[in-house]
Amino acid sequence: MAEYNKVTTEIINELEKIVPGRVMTGENINPDYARDEMPIYGKHMPEAAIEVLSTEEISAIIKICNLNRIPVTVRGAGTGLAGGAVPVAGGVLLSTIKMNKIISYDLENLLVTVEPGVLLNDLASDAAKHGLLYPPDPGEKFATLGGNVSTNAGGMRAVKYGATRDYVRSMTVVLPTGEIARFGSSVSKTSSGYSLLNLMIGSEGTLGVITELTLKLIPQPKELISLVIPFEDLESCISTVPKFTLNHFRPQALEFFEKEILISSEEYLGKAVFPRVCDGIEVGAYLLVSFDGDDMDSLLTTVEKAAEMVLNEGALDVLIADTPAKIKDAWAARSSFLEGIEEQTKLLDECDVVVPTNKIAPFLTYVKSIEAEFDFKVKSFGHAGDGNLHIYTCSNDMELDEFKKQVDVFMNKIYEKATEFKGLVSGEHGIGFGKIDYLANTLGDINIRLMQNIKNAFDPNMILNPGKVCYKL
Amino acid sequence: MAEYNKVTTEIINELEKIVPGRVMTGENINPDYARDEMPIYGKHMPEAAIEVLSTEEISAIIKICNLNRIPVTVRGAGTGLAGGAVPVAGGVLLSTIKMNKIISYDLENLLVTVEPGVLLNDLASDAAKHGLLYPPDPGEKFATLGGNVSTNAGGMRAVKYGATRDYVRSMTVVLPTGEIARFGSSVSKTSSGYSLLNLMIGSEGTLGVITELTLKLIPQPKELISLVIPFEDLESCISTVPKFTLNHFRPQALEFFEKEILISSEEYLGKAVFPRVCDGIEVGAYLLVSFDGDDMDSLLTTVEKAAEMVLNEGALDVLIADTPAKIKDAWAARSSFLEGIEEQTKLLDECDVVVPTNKIAPFLTYVKSIEAEFDFKVKSFGHAGDGNLHIYTCSNDMELDEFKKQVDVFMNKIYEKATEFKGLVSGEHGIGFGKIDYLANTLGDINIRLMQNIKNAFDPNMILNPGKVCYKL
Numbered sequence: 033m034a035e036y037n038k039v040t041t042e043i044i045n046e047l048e049k050i051v052p053g054r055v056m057t058g059e060n061i062n063p064d065y066a067r068d069e070m071p072i073y074g075k076h077m078p079e080a081a082i083e084v085l086s087t088e089e090i091s092a093i094i095k096i097c098n099l100n101r102i103p104v105t106v107r108g109a110g111t112g113l114a115g116g117a118v119p120v121a122g123g124v125l126l127s128t129i130k131m132n133k134i135i136s137y138d139l140e141n142l143l144v145t146v147e148p149g150v151l152l153n154d155l156a157s158d159a160a161k162h163g164l165l166y167p168p169d170p171g172e173k174f175a176t177l178g179g180n181v182s183t184n185a186g187g188m189r190a191v192k193y194g195a196t197r198d199y200v201r202s203m204t205v206v207l208p209t210g211e212i213a214r215f216g217s218s219v220s221k222t223s224s225g226y227s228l229l230n231l232m233i234g235s236e237g238t239l240g241v242i243t244e245l246t247l248k249l250i251p252q253p254k255e256l257i258s259l260v261i262p263f264e265d266l267e268s269c270i271s272t273v274p275k276f277t278l279n280h281f282r283p284q285a286l287e288f289f290e291k292e293i294l295i296s297s298e299e300y301l302g303k304a305v306f307p308r309v310c311d312g313i314e315v316g317a318y319l320l321v322s323f324d325g326d327d328m329d330s331l332l333t334t335v336e337k338a339a340e341m342v343l344n345e346g347a348l349d350v351l352i353a354d355t356p357a358k359i360k361d362a363w364a365a366r367s368s369f370l371e372g373i374e375e376q377t378k379l380l381d382e383c384d385v386v387v388p389t390n391k392i393a394p395f396l397t398y399v400k401s402i403e404a405e406f407d408f409k410v411k412s413f414g415h416a417g418d419g420n421l422h423i424y425t426c427s428n429d430m431e432l433d434e435f436k437k438q439v440d441v442f443m444n445k446i447y448e449k450a451t452e453f454k455g456l457v458s459g460e461h462g463i464g465f466g467k468i469d470y471l472a473n474t475l476g477d478i479n480i481r482l483m484q485n486i487k488n489a490f491d492p493n494m495i496l497n498p499g500k501v502c503y504k505l
Numbered sequence: 506m507a508e509y510n511k512v513t514t515e516i517i518n519e520l521e522k523i524v525p526g527r528v529m530t531g532e533n534i535n536p537d538y539a540r541d542e543m544p545i546y547g548k549h550m551p552e553a554a555i556e557v558l559s560t561e562e563i564s565a566i567i568k569i570c571n572l573n574r575i576p577v578t579v580r581g582a583g584t585g586l587a588g589g590a591v592p593v594a595g596g597v598l599l600s601t602i603k604m605n606k607i608i609s610y611d612l613e614n615l616l617v618t619v620e621p622g623v624l625l626n627d628l629a630s631d632a633a634k635h636g637l638l639y640p641p642d643p644g645e646k647f648a649t650l651g652g653n654v655s656t657n658a659g660g661m662r663a664v665k666y667g668a669t670r671d672y673v674r675s676m677t678v679v680l681p682t683g684e685i686a687r688f689g690s691s692v693s694k695t696s697s698g699y700s701l702l703n704l705m706i707g708s709e710g711t712l713g714v715i716t717e718l719t720l721k722l723i724p725q726p727k728e729l730i731s732l733v734i735p736f737e738d739l740e741s742c743i744s745t746v747p748k749f750t751l752n753h754f755r756p757q758a759l760e761f762f763e764k765e766i767l768i769s770s771e772e773y774l775g776k777a778v779f780p781r782v783c784d785g786i787e788v789g790a791y792l793l794v795s796f797d798g799d800d801m802d803s804l805l806t807t808v809e810k811a812a813e814m815v816l817n818e819g820a821l822d823v824l825i826a827d828t829p830a831k832i833k834d835a836w837a838a839r840s841s842f843l844e845g846i847e848e849q850t851k852l853l854d855e856c857d858v859v860v861p862t863n864k865i866a867p868f869l870t871y872v873k874s875i876e877a878e879f880d881f882k883v884k885s886f887g888h889a890g891d892g893n894l895h896i897y898t899c900s901n902d903m904e905l906d907e908f909k910k911q912v913d914v915f916m917n918k919i920y921e922k923a924t925e926f927k928g929l930v931s932g933e934h935g936i937g938f939g940k941i942d943y944l945a946n947t948l949g950d951i952n953i954r955l956m957q958n959i960k961n962a963f964d965p966n967m968i969l970n971p972g973k974v975c976y977k978l
Contacts, residue, residue: 140747140863163753186694195694197703198671213951217929219859220891221659221668223707224929225936225944225974226956230670230703234696251753274613280636280724327803386692390613418693456690456697463698471698478686483699485962490955501698 034494036121037101039079047080047124050092056081064110065125066118069172069370072381072436073115073466078105078125085130087204087212087243094241094495095210097124103498104208106237108149108176113382114464116183116236121498121505126241128178134158135244143201143218145246148178155247164249167193169285170460171367178242184234186460188285188366191417192324195460197233199248205232205240208491218246231486236462237497239490253324255331256284258359260351261319261342262310266290266400266412268346269317270393273416275345276321277389281338285322286417287366288392291315293413297365297372305361310348319347319416320366322359369413369422377426379408379435381466383443385450386420386459398449399423406438420459447474463501471502507967509594510574512552520553520597523565529554537583538598539591542645542843545854545909546588546939551578551598558603560677560685560716567714567968568683570597576971577681579710581622581649586855587937589656589709594971594978599714601651607631608717616674616691618719621651628720637722640666642758643933644840651715657707659933661758661839664890665797668933670706672721678705678713681964691719704959709935710970712963726797728804729757731832733824734815735780735788739763739873739885741819742790743866746889748818749794750862754811758795759890760839761865764788766886770838770845778834783821792820792889793839795832842886842895850899852881852908854939856916858923859893859932871922872896879911893932920947936974944975 039057047055056062057080066075084090097104103123110117119125131147134155138144142164146155152166153173159166170180170187179185181203186195202216216222216229232239263269269288276283291308298304308315321338325331339350353359374380387395396412403410407430414421423446425439447457451474457463463471472480483502487494499505512530520528529535530553539548557563570577576596583590592598604620607628611617612635619628625639626646632639643653643660652658654676659668675689689695689702705712736742742761749756764781771777781788794811798804812823826832847853860868869885876883880903887894896919898912920930924947930936936944945953956975960967972978 138861138863140751141861142750184694184696184700186696190694194671197700198667207951207955211951213955215952217859218861218927219893219929219932221657221663221893221932222859222929223657223659223857223931223933223935225948225952226708226712226959227657227670227703227706228952228955230700230706231959233700233703235699239699251755277613277615282724327800330800330803384696386690386694388611388614388691390611420692420694454691456692456695458696459692459694460696462696475698478680478684479688479698479701482680482686482701482963486699486704486959489958489962 034498035101036103036123039102039124043096043100043102044080046096047082047093050089051082054082065107065127068110068112068115068117070113070115070382070466072379073118076118076120076122078119079122081125081127083127083130087206090126090206090241090243091210091212093124093126094206094208098209098493098495101493101495104495105497106241108179109151109174111172111175112179112183112464113384113461114466116462116464116500118465120465128176137162141218142249143246144249145244146177148242148245149176151176152180159249160252163252165252166199166247166249168196168199171370177245181233181242181245182236183460183462186415186418186420188287188415190415191286192282192284197230200229200233200245201248202246203229203232203242204244206243207240208493208496236464236501238487238500239496254326255328256322256324256359257331257335258353258362259321259335259339260306260353260362261321262307262315262348263317263346264313264348265316266396267393269319270396270416272319272342272345273392274390275341276417279337279341281334283321283417284324287320288317288416289369289413290317290411293369293373293411294318294365296376297368300368300372300375301364305365307349313348315348320362373411373424373426377428379427379430379432381425381439383423383446384420384458384461385423385447385455387450387453387455389417389419391453391455392416392419392421395449395453399446402442402445406442408435408438443470465499468501468504507971508574509576509596509971512575512597516569516573516575517553519569520555520566523562524555527555538580538600541583541585541588541590543586543588543855543939545852546591549591549593549595551592552595554598554600556600556603560679563599563679563714563716564683564685566597566599567679567681571682571966571968574966574968577968578970579714581652582624582647584645584648585652585656585937586934587939589935589937589973591938593938601649610635614691615722616719617722618717619650621715621718622649624649625653632722633725636725638725639672639720639722641669641672644843650718654706654715654718655709656933656935659888659891659893661760661888663888664759665755665757670703673702673706673718674721675719676702676705676715677717679716680713681966681969709937709974711960711974712969727799728801729795729797729832730804730808731826731835732794732808732812733779733826733835734792734794735783735821736790736819737786737821738789739869740866742792743869743889745792745815745818746865747863748814749890752810752814754807756794756890757797760793761790761889762842762886763790763884766842766846766884767791767838769849770841773841773845773848774837778838780822786821788821793835846884846897846899850901852900852903852905854898854912856896856919857893857931857934858896858920858928860923860926860928862890862892864926864928865889865892865894868922868926872919875915875918879915881908881911916943938972941974941977
């Protein structure tokens, strides 16, 4: 167990020399810095907080913290859902939110270089001006790219284009020693030693501080069509999913959700777009599917075949959104699921499990079968196309301790079932400190020991983001 | 520096208990096990060699070797080009060549599970029966998949589909302690702790022994067209390459080669397909390009636009191969470049550098500019689409020591230039022991120290594939 020191006045003075006027302490610290978007994991204030501006000053700050064994936690926009950016051991919090410059495009190699605090939304709209697409598309558009890389964020388009990992070419990193390193390069393929780049991706700020990223872009597909597909119940909805793969339809996005989730989202937005009843039958669940491509004719052929397939599989209807306005409407509801749930729920926790797509149906059937054992409600939606499910436990009347106790029993059961189906604890939100035990239980001792050894290899004094991923405090 | 012990009679007896009748020693060892396909790095016989058959027996063998500090080197088909599978420290060599079963397909998730000794060629033809494609397509079709994963092999189709790394979902690994671990899972996205899976990919057998692989497949594209494009010289040929990206043509493969290489390959095959003269102009270099897709009309539109573009850029002609027989002919020559060079050359070494695609032209201009300083000939070809160049130093009359000395000076110069262009030492062949110094020189101390720390984290007794990647003997 690592021992940490407190941030003394002497250390504050040393930090002030590096970033004059920017070392916040006590009540001057932004209270949001104590938490992320999943408040169930508690609030932990840092002893000092700094909005950093450059690789060099981060390096200088970390050298001081490493020498004095002060915990350092890095935070982007704070949109995480597993406590990854919460400074649970106190110490110094570094916010990258002002390192938000899109530095340069390389249009001959389709690359963009950014600071880590650039928001996903800002890169998306900027890249579009060049006719380019940054394929990763997590639901939370106001996350930073540094945060996305740190959790290997997935999102809607992962089913066709892959997750964030597939779009990171290189990064500048400040190591826990304060040294500045560069991992990866601008090139698209490499066999040049262990992939330190891939080790950093998804390491949730525990191995180094990302201070610059070079990301791969693709030409923006010219055409896009979305389908809204209502089903009578979740079972018939989900059992259709593997047919998309079997028929080689290659959707760009393939989402599912229960009606309850849709309703809370549409209430949150104040606009209802999805049908609630089809031919007198109450809708129970939906698929929301997008197809993209450069050729409208071949896209329409795929859409027709897909529509025929889902109707054969029991879909109640197929609504086609083929104009930008209709597509925007259809996806607006999907983008506000979490906000919708949050607004209507006092106590909330979530599971971000990922299972093979042909195991989604039996997995959700299992989840439903144990729901009655608990006092909270279970609501689910997710990325059907890649098996990544978001299962929310929601209560407005339970006591916090009882809620936490019951959720822990529930989570252990469903993670165990997911593991049985060759799934993993998190598809895209990460482990943070909220899911350390579940990760350890499901991966087993050998993998956790290797991860801890790697953590030691990078961070001998264990100062960077303590208490996360594979190391409990 | 690690200290190793010799393989004693007692140890042979212990190994015999695990794999009776399969522990080869002395003259019973296959002499090929002393080398790979690049003999310039010398021959090193192991003290014992075993053709292994299962995860469990590999685990038992490695436990004995770890306890006794005996080096263990794993070898697939031995087609490597950097000495990665050469047992430079002696000890025990494990050949996976008989672990060659394609275990199962999962057609709902488009996955295949294989033993590590399955040959690339065998998986390709087997997957085709299911209408599926394993996209990685290294030139050497008789390499094992275990070897491909260990070097993150790239190949012709990497420009569109990515390298081997992008197609590995999970693996079973015997660690240097003899423990059996499982990295990754069947799922397509994950944020569940450090990516031990990605660390293993490209680690050249130094961190663990891969004993099973689950790989991702894609639906076989329905249509394929190849173009043979002759140019007067290498410069005009290469300067055309970035235009494919700028115009968003997305070729499946985009190869370049000098005429000399083509001639030796066609002589090796005994069949000449490519034009040597166009309209009275002597051809100096070629592009060989493939486009694939599911829709012939849109494919033809792309081919027309690409043909127009290259003719505008100075191509002498565009020959279209649009039947399986013509496509096979065009690519046969490309697949035999190395064999063609080998047959005509006594002393051979190679550089597998990768640079951003818009730096290929200035990089090759630099290489040409220093060629006259040396007594060997320089021949080059490579994957123009992703910047991965194969530059061969060839001599039939130099003394070995002088050749090696001059090659070292040459390589240092061109690696330095590649690094200046943000390139890396190896695009797909790996570091092995032939390129350790070049990797260390170009990556610098911090990255190499992190790699060495990771090696220690996995292999405290340093028994697995000693003297490779980041650790010199």
